[in-house]
Amino acid sequence: MNFILENLSEVYFICFCILIGVEVIANVPAILHTPLMSGANAISGIIAVGAIILLLQTPPTDYLNLALGSLALLLGTTNVAGGFFVTHRMLAMFNSKK
Amino acid sequence: MLAVLETTYFLSILSFLGGLKFLSSPKRAKLGNTLAAAGMVLALVASIVAFSADALPRLNLILIASMLVLGTFLGRIMSQKVEMTKMPQLVSFFNATGGACAMLIGVVEANQGTGLTWVQESVLLIGSATGAIAASGSIIALRKLSGKLKDRRSIGLQVLSKLFVLSLIALVVLIPLDVIGLSFFQGTLIVVGIALVYGVLFVLPIGGADMPVVISLLNAVTGIATALAGALYNNKVMLAGGIIVGAAGIILTIMMCRAMNRSLLKVLTGSFNVGSGTKNDSREQNIIQTNVSETALQLTHATRIAIIPGYGLAVAQAQHLCKQLEKLLHQRGTVVHYIIHPVAGRMPGHMNVLLAEANIDYELLKEMDEVNDEMSTYDMALVIGANDVVNPAAEEDDDSPIYGMPIIRAHECSSTVVFKRGMSKGYAGVPNKLFEHKGCKLLFGDAKTSLQEIINELKLV
Incomplete structure (x- = not known):
């Protein structure tokens, strides 16, 4: 209980994020489900920020962790870039059919 | 400096929300994607600049720069090359990379991290476990979509799967309390290993036709893993981005289930009333x-x-x-x-x-x-x-x-x-x-x- 009171603003933040996340996609036409899923997938690639923070705080002699961290960043960036590019490609197709 | 970083993060979160909102309308979907991508670039650049404020070893910066370039390159190549029929497989693959990233971050943090409170340790464990489940589950979903894996259902598998969930829950509670006698790093490795196997067990019994639902669900799981990593680093953009994707992914999953008139529970247990259909099979049409x-x-x-x-x-x-x-x-x-x-x-x-x-x-x-x-x-x-x-x-x-x-x-x-x-x-x-x-x-x-x-x-x- 104390834990929640001490972190009250975080709890509010999380609750509002959930509400907004639900609300923002509540009225999607089925035709856009695939691009939307792909776009949301790209956004979850924000995990790459974590990999960056991790790599910046790892001592340069700690090779194992540097390697693992680099792999993490590579995977995260692939998720971000691939996700946005593929969404773009799908949407470009919708546009060309005027 | 901190004010600049937090403002940039705030702008990124807004761009994610705006991006998703625009992606939901046929006319502005393209703008939405660009907006979200711009927010992403902003968040990544701001993080590099802000966290490398004090004199930083060159090796780390070189690694970061090259991974960013390489990852963008790989993502671009894959998204250009894929055939449109294989799109779901690609989304599933990208989801696996995101999950694996979350998993690795947890592992490295556990290896380096000292002085984590038990709350932080639990957050780290759950975060890397969810990341691992999303990663291995997405790969199985991908293989099923391409028809390379058949559905496997058996009581043994179900029991095994339940055992794995229970042991995961137990470990996530027990390891931070220090009652097992393992170092935190060892504990994390075990949790990640179990979670990887569980991801496979989780997707194996689910029917091929239900794979879209599973991918959407695993997408939400990656979002949750991201949010947990954000909580660990006390990083608002990761926390918000992850939660938004998690919430949106779960709603999308439910919408898909509704479209197929299947309950999420039935999808997850892989029950497709298998036995009853067989009696019609023998009949000539x-x-x-x-x-x-x-x-x-x-x-x-x-x-x-x-x-x-x-x-x-x-x-x-x-x-x-x-x-x-x-x-x-x-x-x-x-x-x-x-x-x-x-x-x-x-x-x-x-x-x-x-x-x-x-x-x-x-x-x-x-x-x-x-x-x-x-x-x-x-x-x-x-x-x-x-x-x-x-x-x-x-x-x-x-x-x-x-x-x-x-x-x-x-x-x-x-x-x-x-x-x-x-x-x-x-x-x-x-x-x-x-x-x-x-x-x-x-x-x-x-x-x-x-x-x-x-x-x-x-x-x-």
């Missing part, structure tokens, strides 16, 4: 076969034609021929509509993407719900590469495994031609009752060849 000329002739007499495309059409790469056929019929003054089942293709909306690839007019695409009550106004239906989504057993036969699934009522059209390769069953493995309906004829052969021949004949008349 009375079918009427037709040929290309007859179909072409029928088409010239029809005034309103419904084309019901399925995944088979896309696999045969016949969308472009479909477009040609539609054009020819259009010139004769025939009305042609495409009727899209919500889960046609391998993902909701996938069929729309596939048809858009062939420049098919958006106006001619009709959603199932839009036209299902007036299906009898079409005097002819062409079912191309679809099977389960036009099976009237879903409405008539409460013994059928697919009973309750919404279908396009092709059987209400006075005549139907089903393009089929052979008498094989659809994805759900159920015999199609439509074939026994009066007015339903089957045109055997490759959809692409059949369409081409019909087009040739139509050009002559």
Whole structure:
């Protein structure tokens, strides 16, 4: 209980994020489900920020962790870039059919 | 500096929200994607600048820069090369990379981290476990989508799967409390290992037809893993981005389940009323076969034609021929509509993407719900590469495994031609009752060849 009171603003933040996340996609036409899923997938690639923070705080002699961290960043960036590019490609197709 | 970073993060979060909002409307979807991508670049650049404020070793910066370049390059190549029919596999793959990233971050943090409180340790454990589940689960989903893995259901598997969940929960509670006698790093490795296996066990029993639901769910799981990593680093942009994706992903999953009239629970346990369907299997079906000329002739007499495309059409790469056929019929003054089942293709909306690839007019695409009550106004239906989504057993036969699934009522059209390769069953493995309906004829052969021949004949008349 104390834990929640001490972190009250975080709890509010999380609750509002959930509400907004639900609300923002509540009225999607089925035709856009695939691009939307792909776009949301790209956004979850924000995990790459974590990999960056991790790599910046790892001592340069700690090779194992540097390697693992680099792999993490590579995977995260692939998720971000691939996700946005593929969404773009799908949407470009919708546009060309005027 | 901190104020600048937090402001940038705030802008990024806004751009994610705006991006998702715009992605939900057909007109502004492209802008939405660009907006979210811009927010992402902003967040990444701001993080590098802000956290490398104090003199930093060159090696780390070089690694970061090269990984960013390499990852962007890889992502771009893959997204350009993939065939549109394999889109769901690619989304699943990208989801796996995101999950694996979250998992690795947890592992490295556990290896380095000292002085974590037990709350932080639990957050780290749950975060890397969810990341691992999303990663291995997505890979299995991908293999199932490409038909390389069959469904496996057995009591043993179910028991095993439950054991793994229980042990995961137990470990996540016990390890931070320090009662096991393992170092935190060892504990994390064990949790990650169990989670990886659990991801496989979780997806294995789920039917191939339910894979889109699973991918959407695993996407939400990656979001949760991201949010937990954000909580660990006390990083607002990760926390908000992750939660938004998690919440949106769960809603999308529920929407998909509703479209298929399946409960999420049944999807997850892989129960598809398997046993009951078998008794119909032995029964011979009375079918009427037709040929290309007859179909072409029928088409010239029809005034309103419904084309019901399925995944088979896309696999045969016949969308472009479909477009040609539609054009020819259009010139004769025939009305042609495409009727899209919500889960046609391998993902909701996938069929729309596939048809858009062939420049098919958006106006001619009709959603199932839009036209299902007036299906009898079409005097002819062409079912191309679809099977389960036009099976009237879903409405008539409460013994059928697919009973309750919404279908396009092709059987209400006075005549139907089903393009089929052979008498094989659809994805759900159920015999199609439509074939026994009066007015339903089957045109055997490759959809692409059949369409081409019909087009040739139509050009002559």
